[in-house]
Amino acid sequence: MSDACGCDAEESADATGEPAPARLWEVREIRFAGVAAALLGAGYGAGWAGAPDALGLVLTTAALAVAGWTFVPGTLRRLARGRIGVGTLMTVAAVGAVALGEVGEAAMLAVLYTIAEGLEEYSVARARRGLRALLDLVPAKATVLRAGVQRDVDPAAIVVGDTLVVRPGERLATDGTVTSGRSALDTSAITGESVPVAVGPDDEALAGSINGAGALEVAVTATAADNSLARIVSIVEAEQSRRGTGQRLADRVARPLVPGVMIAAALIAAVGSFLGDPVTWIERALVVLVAASPCALAISVPVTVVAAIGAATKHGTLVKGGAALEAMGRVRTVALDKTGTLTRNRPTVIETVAAPGHTREEVLVVASALEARSEHPLASAIVAAAANSADSPPHGPERATDVESVVGSGLTGSLRGRAVRLGRPGWLDPGTLAAEVARMQRSGATVVLVERDTTLLGAIAVRDELRPEAPDVVASLRGSGYRVVMLTGDNAATAAALATRAGIDADAVHAALRPEDKARAVEDLRRGGPVAMVGDGVNDAPALATADLGVAMGAAGTDVAIETADVALMGEDLRHLPRVLAHARRSRSIMWQSVGLSLAIIVGLMPLALLGVLGLAAVVLVHEVAEVLVIGNGIRAGRNPRLGLETGPQATPVPASAGR
Numbered sequence: 001m002s003d004a005c006g007c008d009a010e011e012s013a014d015a016t017g018e019p020a021p022a023r024l025w026e027v028r029e030i031r032f033a034g035v036a037a038a039l040l041g042a043g044y045g046a047g048w049a050g051a052p053d054a055l056g057l058v059l060t061t062a063a064l065a066v067a068g069w070t071f072v073p074g075t076l077r078r079l080a081r082g083r084i085g086v087g088t089l090m091t092v093a094a095v096g097a098v099a100l101g102e103v104g105e106a107a108m109l110a111v112l113y114t115i116a117e118g119l120e121e122y123s124v125a126r127a128r129r130g131l132r133a134l135l136d137l138v139p140a141k142a143t144v145l146r147a148g149v150q151r152d153v154d155p156a157a158i159v160v161g162d163t164l165v166v167r168p169g170e171r172l173a174t175d176g177t178v179t180s181g182r183s184a185l186d187t188s189a190i191t192g193e194s195v196p197v198a199v200g201p202d203d204e205a206l207a208g209s210i211n212g213a214g215a216l217e218v219a220v221t222a223t224a225a226d227n228s229l230a231r232i233v234s235i236v237e238a239e240q241s242r243r244g245t246g247q248r249l250a251d252r253v254a255r256p257l258v259p260g261v262m263i264a265a266a267l268i269a270a271v272g273s274f275l276g277d278p279v280t281w282i283e284r285a286l287v288v289l290v291a292a293s294p295c296a297l298a299i300s301v302p303v304t305v306v307a308a309i310g311a312a313t314k315h316g317t318l319v320k321g322g323a324a325l326e327a328m329g330r331v332r333t334v335a336l337d338k339t340g341t342l343t344r345n346r347p348t349v350i351e352t353v354a355a356p357g358h359t360r361e362e363v364l365v366v367a368s369a370l371e372a373r374s375e376h377p378l379a380s381a382i383v384a385a386a387a388n389s390a391d392s393p394p395h396g397p398e399r400a401t402d403v404e405s406v407v408g409s410g411l412t413g414s415l416r417g418r419a420v421r422l423g424r425p426g427w428l429d430p431g432t433l434a435a436e437v438a439r440m441q442r443s444g445a446t447v448v449l450v451e452r453d454t455t456l457l458g459a460i461a462v463r464d465e466l467r468p469e470a471p472d473v474v475a476s477l478r479g480s481g482y483r484v485v486m487l488t489g490d491n492a493a494t495a496a497a498l499a500t501r502a503g504i505d506a507d508a509v510h511a512a513l514r515p516e517d518k519a520r521a522v523e524d525l526r527r528g529g530p531v532a533m534v535g536d537g538v539n540d541a542p543a544l545a546t547a548d549l550g551v552a553m554g555a556a557g558t559d560v561a562i563e564t565a566d567v568a569l570m571g572e573d574l575r576h577l578p579r580v581l582a583h584a585r586r587s588r589s590i591m592w593q594s595v596g597l598s599l600a601i602i603v604g605l606m607p608l609a610l611l612g613v614l615g616l617a618a619v620v621l622v623h624e625v626a627e628v629l630v631i632g633n634g635i636r637a638g639r640n641p642r643l644g645l646e647t648g649p650q651a652t653p654v655p656a657s658a659g660r
Contacts, residue, residue: 029070029118036067036111060104067110084258089293096286097616105617112624137208138224142173155224164218166211174207174227176218183214261292284612291605291619296627300594303631307638308587316570317580324566327549328581329588332529334477335522338488340536341553342502343464347378349385350445353436354458361389363458367450369400370411370422378446378462421451431456444497466501469575474503476578487518518543587637594630601626
């Protein structure tokens with residue numbers, strides 16, 4: 001909670017190690033306020049019943065003592081360290097009211113202030129519980145295979161290198177890589193994606209995922225204390241200490257306001273006493289102290305930020321603090337990386353054209369023989385296409401010998417004693433396929449030609465396909481008033497073709513960019529307003545850092561992505577992006593509604609208190625009701641309605657290793 005509200009982080013439930021309250025009546029302040037309210041009510045009841053005044057005084061004094069115990073000791077400790085906050089104003093006002101004989105009004109002030117503090121504590125704890133609930137996704141027991149024997153162990157006892165045995169329907173206890181078996185993992189609790197993710201050998205499996213119908217063996221890559229769920233919680237909790245501009249605004253207003261109001265109240269009491277009745281003006285000065293309390297202002301932003309971040313986390317989006325949330329709410333331009341963001345970063349062969357006298361299968365067999373040992377991103381696509389062809393050998397792809405790479409051009413080698421080559425048009429002559437090659441290039445594909453003994457066998461078109469949801473996402477962003485641009489290191493022809501299919505204007509496409517070029521492009525875009533850069537969090541690090549808001553796509557289990565970006569979309573579904581942007585806009589609107597209400601209360605109450613229109617009890621009631629309204633308004637940011645596009649079925653489930 002905010003220091004301006006009289007609460008130190010060191011005194012919070014988290015800091016003391018006490019469990020966060022799960023229900024409203026478990027909050028310490030609420031329990032104390034309940035007892036104090038009962039005592040205060042009994043005191044007033046005794047007076048109405050004609051009981052001795054002493055009984056009523058004892059009961060109201062007890063109410064004041066019980067409610068004051070929640071904030072007065074802490075206020076005095078902070079005051080001894082030279083820290084003045086709203087609790088100081090409340091304590092001074094309560095003491096002054098007692099000095100004037102208004103013990104009942106002092107008790108009411110203390111009770112209402114304690115209720116407001118308790119509601120704030122509950123709202124913060126509620127949001128934190130949503131984040132830490134991720135850790136509850138780890139099962140109580142896990143099955144590991146050690147020395148050929150299956151054993152049930154506590155997840156905390158799992159070490160890197162263990163083999164997890166995950167049966168159908170079980171949750172994964174920690175992160176790992178599938179070594180045996182095929183299944184589908186339900187990652188919705190982690191990534192927010194509704195479609196199960198198909199996994200097989202060498203695919204990544206995240207802690208907390210629910211296994212589908214197939215049994216899996218998973219090689220452990222992280223301990224329970226350092227898996228993806230634990231990292232998410234620790235990183236976000238650390239980043240939640242970063243305050244947004246609204247929070248800093250609240251602090252900037254509250255800190256000088258407190259001593260300023262105390263000086264003003266002292267002047268009112270001194271000047272008023274000199275010119276009129278001292279009792280009247282001292283009382284009015286005390287009422288002004290209470291009327292100017294900025295507690296509602298100070299708590300308005302933190303409550304909203306914590307509630308909004310907690311809601312986003314439940315839907316697979318990590319927002320790293322109030323600064324990131326507010327920056328997201330101000331964004332006007334969304335810059336999208338191509339590879340891994342608009343596309344899945346999984347190149348596939350979309351077309352194979354054979355030259356006259358040759359077959360498609362013949363082209364793929366020769367190409368895969370050359371690419372079998374290559375690390376080039378297109379190689380795996382060609383090898384996979386050849387494996388699915390009719391002439392694919394049962395023992396795997398045939399491999400060429402004497403393979404050499406010609407930098408920037410292609411590969412040469414020998415297959416069955418005959419010279420073979422594969423490479424780009426221009427290095428190899430497309431000959432009779434020139435028109436076909438040009439057509440495939442216009443479609444945004446990368447084309448390679450295949451030769452044997454200097455004779456053209458055919459052409460292969462490989463393309464990193466657009467995510468099926470990308471056109472709808474771009475349309476949704478543009479419909480919400482965002483300018484959408486694409487930044488890519490790919491060539492202009494490929495970028496233009498993909499942008500057209502995604503619905504991005506031609507003049508909003510920036511192609512052939514190196515990482516430093518992307519950063520400069522983002523800097524230029526910022527001249528037109530705040531910019532969000534959406535990328536993979538690794539290759540796009542300079543652009544993510546330059547943008548007002550860096551968004552990492554598909555960041556689950558990736559340390560660098562989570563730590564680089566301000567916001568991390570844990571899943572692979574791009575439809576999370578317009579939803580979280582809409583959520584941030586709504587949260588920012590709620591935030592400023594609360595700030596406006598808080599300032600209006602201060603501005604409205606101070607002159608009324610100075611002129612004696614409102615007494616202490618009325619001011620206390622209005623001001624503390626305003627605090628309750630501000631807290632209630634802030635909690636609305638945690639209700640996260642389904643804004644933007646709804647998540648629907650994807651055309652093809654995304655493997656867990658995709659995009660990494």
